[in-house]
Amino acid sequence: MSSPLRVAINGYGRIGRCVLRALMESHDRDSIKVVAINEPADLESMAYLTQYDSTHGVFPGRVQAFDHGLRVNGEDIPVFHAADPARGPWKSLDFDLLLECSGAFGTRAKLQPFIDAGCPRILVSNPGHGAAEVDYTVVHGINDGGLNADQRIVSAASCTTNAVVPVLDLLDRGLGVRSAFLTTLHSVMNDQPMIDGYHHTDLRRTRSAMQSIVPVATGLAQGVERMLPHLAGRIQAKAVRVPILNVSAIEVSANLARPTDPQALKTLFIEAARIQPNLLACTDQPHASIDFNHDAHSAVIDLGQIRVNNGDFANLLVWFDNEWGFANRMLDVAQAWAGQFSDNPDPVTAEIAQISSSGA
Ligand SMILES: NC(=O)c1ccc[n+]([C@@H]2O[C@H](COP(=O)([O-])OP(=O)(O)OC[C@H]3O[C@@H](n4cnc5c(N)ncnc54)[C@H](OP(=O)(O)O)[C@@H]3O)[C@@H](O)[C@H]2O)c1
Structure with a gap:
């Protein structure tokens, strides 16, 4: 089996937690692995709100805080608390894609510091403040065909x-x-x-x-x-x-x-x-x-x-x-984009990308 897409989550609120949970609850997303989370909140609250969710119910698994991260179903995910992207540990992390789920970085000028600090690529959980603020915007199933390996900042549009x-x-x-x-x-x-x-x-x-x-x-x-x-x-x-x-x-x-x-x-x-x-x-x-x-x-x-x-x-x-629909689209777009910059195309999204690029 080819190696999974390694993602980090920035901003572990409603969408960040739904992204992690959608990944954990899914039976066909083995091709994505969360390798780090960056979020201002303390570990105990992060673990608690992952385990117990007033909207989506109790997490069907086990979430615990440990000394420097979250243990989710036995897997350790390191957590950082860097509000300033330039101070994030991005350079030392071995990862492919940042899922920006904080909503705090709506412009290219605010997103670029992540890239400068070592993030290879960013998928943003909102449309940004305009088309010029990102390299490409995707509505999954509509225009995935335009994703390519040269893009650095992509938006998954809005819910x-x-x-x-x-x-x-x-x-x-x-x-x-x-x-x-x-x-x-x-x-x-x-x-x-x-x-x-x-x-x-x-x-x-x-x-x-x-x-x-x-x-x-x-x-x-x-x-x-x-x-x-x-x-x-x-x-x-x-x-x-x-x-x-x-x-x-x-x-x-x-x-x-x-x-x-x-x-x-x-x-x-x-x-x-x-x-x-x-x-x-x-x-x-x-x-x-x-x-x-x-x-x-x-x-x-x-x-x-x-x-x-x-x-x-x-x-x-x-x-x-x-929340849940959009979190799943974030993962779909991540998989579709990975098909362009890694040797690990997801078969389902590759097929959708082909349909959308042919205009069918
Ligand atoms: N909720 C939805 O239905 C939905 C759907 C689609 C898209 N979106 C978009 O997704 C984004 C997040 O929405 P949300 O509903 O998930 O908001 P949220 O629940 O407020 O979550 C955002 C999280 O990011 C954290 N954060 C703030 N500044 C940060 C920084 N500099 N670095 C890292 N983390 C930081 C926040 O911490 P603090 O609370 O301490 O500031 C919070 O925990 C927004 O752009 C929103 O438009 C939301």
Whole structure:
């Protein structure tokens, strides 16, 4: 067997812990190994929050802190606490890829010090502050084919971009999208306070996350346009945070170039889910959001919520686990990228990369 991809995790919060856990819970990700974690928190809290998770439940294994790291299912993972990337131990670590999961480094200027300090490559868990801040942005299953060995900083986009781009792409290729409006209903995040408090440049994020539906700024339209540039200027988006711990939804409203009806849209999505079963799913069950907790798909299309007005105006509801789905996409993109810079291509992602690069 070829050697595994050696990754380090920077920032061990919601996404960092989900990435580790997704790796440990998976039966087909032996090709990735976590060799270090960098996180400001103390070891005891890190072990505790890996073992016990209010959203994803008790970790199905054993996590302990030891003198300089975490012991997960008997495997030792060294932990560092360097807030400044230039002071990280990157040069002395034998690893291939940093999974940047802190969200604290949104620009190239902030990410470059990791590279200068010895990180071979970085996969970022957010879109960054713009396309120019990274070498490439991937929505897994859409454009993995553009990954290459020369790139140093790659973004895995956002959870919402991963959920909506495959759906918009399908609508566009099947029926033509003239314009679309996207509304994200997103669960709370750690950048909101429990009760009102000074917090953010976005004034509404100072308000209690548990008490209100809170409209927040979103870069989703720009994120979609980065993936589907021919739709530039035709996408708008807004987002609200809702007082639940996890799982989000996007309402997609699209003006279509060709007429359709709900049955034709159902057929389109069911067929797409058949082709990419790990990324897309459809449901005809009367679900509520909690049912998608710990669901690894990028998007689940609610077939019972498809509406078409006047033949060319479609309205959809798309569910996604913003934590678990995205953590799994981080690992998928890591595997797909590794296929370009190591001699260890993952067979499934290599196949997806080939499909996406051929434009099929
Ligand atoms: N949560 C989601 O649903 C979701 C989905 C997709 C993408 N993302 C993106 O993923 C990123 C992280 O989100 P999250 O929800 O996981 O946030 P989080 O729970 O707040 O986790 C971030 C972790 O990084 C740590 N950190 C802060 N500065 C650091 C530094 N300089 N070096 C190393 N670690 C540092 C934080 O410690 P302190 O708490 O001490 O600052 C915290 O433990 C964000 O960019 C977010 O947009 C999140």
